[in-house]
Amino acid sequence: MKKYLYLLIAICSIAACAQQPERRDLLQSDRLASLYSRDKAGEINFEEETLYLKTIEQPKFIYKLTTTLPIKKERVSKNAVVLLSFEGKTNESSEETGEAKLLIQLRQSDSFKENLDRTLNIGSVWKKYYIPFQATQNISKDDLAVVFQFGFQPQELALKNIKFEVFPQNTALEDLPKTEVTYIGMEMDAEWRKIAQARIEKLRKSDFNITVSKNGQPVEKANVQVELVRHSFPFGATMHAEELLKDKDQYERFKKVFGLTVLGNDLKIKRWSSKSRRKQTMKAIDMLRADNIAVKGHVLMWPGFQYNSDEVKANKNNPEKVKELVRKHMWNVLAATNGKISHWDVVNEAYTNKDFQNLMGGEEFLYEAFKITKNKAPQVTRFVNEYGIISKGGIDTQKQQWYYDYIKRVDEHVPGAVQGIGIQSHMGTDLTPPERVIEILSFYATLGKPISISEFTMDEQDPVVREQYTRDFMIAAFSHPNVAEFMFWGFQEDGRGKVDIYEKDGTIGEMGKAYFSLVDKDWKTTLSRKLTKKESIESRGFHGLYQYAVTVDGETKTGYFEVKNQKMNEIKIEL
Template sequence: MNTSFLCLILVSLVAVATADFKNGGFESTSSWDCFGSAHCAISNSGHSGHHAMVVSGRKETWEGPSQYVSVTAGHTYQVSAWMKLLNDHSSQNLEINVDLEFTDGNHVYMAAAMHGNAKVHDGWFHVVGAFSVPNKPLKRARVYFESKPSASVNYAVDDASLTEIAGVQHVTTAYLNHQIDVHRKNNINLHITTAHGIDKSNVKIHILQKKKSFPFGSSFNAHKYNEGAANGKYRDFVNKHFNWVVPENALKWYDIEWTRGHMNYKLALDAIHGVKSHGIKVRGHNLVWSVDKYVQDWIKQLSPNEMKTVVKHHIEETMAKTRGLLEHWDVNNEMLHGSWYQTRAGDPNYNMELFRIAHHADPNVKLFLNDYNVVVSSASTGDYLAQAKKYKAANVGLGGMGVQCHFPEEIMPDASAVKQRLDLLSTAGVPIWVTELDVVAVDENKRADLYEAALRALYGHPAVHGIIFWGFWDQTHWRGPHAALAKGNNMELTAAGRRVLDLFENQWMTDETHVLSHAGDNFHVRGFHGDYEVHVIYQGKELSNLKKSFTLNKGSDQNVSINVHT
């Protein structure tokens, strides 16, 4: 991982350490608890100094060195350490995690920093990230190290530090509203003239947005869409409320070809044709998935050369069948958290070859990275930035970065932290899409608050080019009914659904009427980007021959001239 840029950004914000670890140099075991059944010992060599801590004998991945630290509710902290593996696993992650215990007895567990796909031969990794403490009464906080998914892998840790980050911009709702106005709107400049005898007090100019250009969408269940679940109301909900969608599972390789040679593209293609007939655009998710448990057993039986041949054929065939139907493809899902294909290929750059194959198969589709713990937390933000820069520089057809935003249960999204991470990722210079958004709260009104906070933070950031929910219906949502926007067979809106659709279809759409005698002959309206109609109403009746239609694009004001006559 190239952490130098991330460190530069973070260190520029860090004040004098106020919450540092005791004995962060691991020159002894002092001040560190060896959590669980792990064995923690001091080695004769380290990353710096004379020693490091070696962790072995674990039964659970989270067992190992930990320390209670002094942090403050509402504050943000950088955490860092040097870690290395002592024996290999096919795909092993090194993590620094945080356990926040609040006075109400609840715990919040955060992945503060992570380096994925570590190997022994890579030596010492600088694992660095940040975490924000929710602004609620805090009882105590514990930082602990983890190596997973295998507890049999031993590791060493050295040079740990914890510092409060000063100077992080506190993002308010007023700031986000200003950002939304600046980045999601442009002026509609109206010049109105009137024929002789027209009473301007009887002239109304109605500026009506008919369609939003910013992508708001959701994943959807292709089975439910095709079969007309809940008497067609599921399909109607998708068609009515979203302008972008992604078939949740139907395009994943294991859904298409669970058994070798038995392929089913019809499910996905029928659903894609259905939504496209309603003017909805579609993302493809995903061509392959590097996480071990999502790789079909029959693929795992192949030799490296056979596997590469089969993967190439699958990508080319799938992209041929979906040619002209999709706007995006997630090529290899969650590469920060899995490396099965590159490990089997014996080539650490094999994932780049997958991008090359996909780009050659269909140069018109934008190819995406897609991963998590990059915006909701900063555990993998630095890794993701380095990955995006590497793929962009390699010229393999990278079209964007997908950021999964699965916010933790019952916790208010931190707009300041979201902005900081998006600011950092935006330096890669490629479009960012929120590809998987959800929150969880038992109380519907609280869920509505959480969704609104997340949406304002994401929609208000100029680097975000689209926002996709990862489900909306209580009967199919992967996180259960407490994440849902709609519930029951009648697709009744929850309080969260009502709030979200009010944002999408009311607050973030333009619909204004101005009386000419008050507005004047020349006035402007700040309009959200999209398709518009301007209607002229005179003496209570529309002058339909004067209707104007246009598209208001990002970065370009629209001039509209109308001569009102009867």
């Protein structure tokens, strides 16, 4: 019987192998001992089958302390799943939690926005960590890499039993083990949330008084229905000109949800240099404006050569020619969109993109971008825009301080140049506690400018965490008096797993569930009142556009009114 059982298992195993390849560990563990730190601020050692990553002094940039795991290079297809696993513990920490931090990156291309990041807090005792990824694009064997970044505050962490496994193509991400993602303040009775909701009640609402009259006299026995149909606070999402024009179903959904958009790539110098695409972009902008949707411009200057046109890159050693080409682009796009753009991201991501600054010996050309915008389009609001300010747990205080000081430098060189602060908010799995989000917003609020949550995304795919953190982040942002807009960097799930207000099939995604539970429920004012005598209706509601329906003696009148951010809104409805 045992022989038969063993034979059956062997036959089944052979059959399974014939049908589906086994998962493969690509780590070349025999080469871990060769890893070393290229920066004296850190140390990398490999002893007794354990990898030690030590930060001696926190560098200016987290990525300055980096090592790439030795793996067998092979191509990974889009949607394939991979699993990084290891046992880890913290030996030394500068954090109050006693934990060390490790940023893990699955490199998919040479563009940082295409790569997938996870930031872990490593505990003080040995624990098994599972970090699954699903490729959002085809990854060439030359691009595939697993990168560890550890340029945080002084710390030391230890890793052992490291594996990097690639699974068969039909393996589902949810079938892989994973380390649970949590964040401080996620509990349902968290105190920060109660305080934030009280601020929202005070900041985002005003009193209103409705009087119904006929022939100048108050009426009685009237049924009054009132509903908020659009917030004055601008909630928005990224769209692209091509999908706006060609995907009518998606655009119809978008119009019902948002009153603000930013065209992701269409106004950037690379795309704008194509005349056919330029024509498509202008057609999309005109369509959006006809539908009363505000359009934000992104971006006039991106000071990294990789984000510029081929002509700019071909002159990367000629500063005057680069200036000429970039100026020409800015003049052209500002003239073409004059009166059609509400606000612009003038300079994008100047912290990590320093090609222009290095070529020209300073930031003066960046300041000039604000001068050009101020002169050519004085009616638009001018924003700076930067990533890594709120994300990664909100602990990168050096970058936060740099951005703060940079904004001040721009204003010193061009008085009044910066009118708004863009904070991108691309969230990995090291989810910044909402209280810390509010602290960072308050830090930038001391500059006295409106703040845009300009590019909110989430890499975390766990549906419960994805929905809850989106909701909590929105509550934190909406509760802050300086936050003037909230923009998702995406609208419909596009295969990258960044934003899912809607899924591809038109159903509501996890982030959409969070959004609608707030904007269409918790933050929506409705009123149904029956007047029995000559009286007015006093109430309080969110700022925005309202639709009303008043019925008297079987006849109904409908219309609109606004509740503005003022002490009292007197609404007079004449039948």
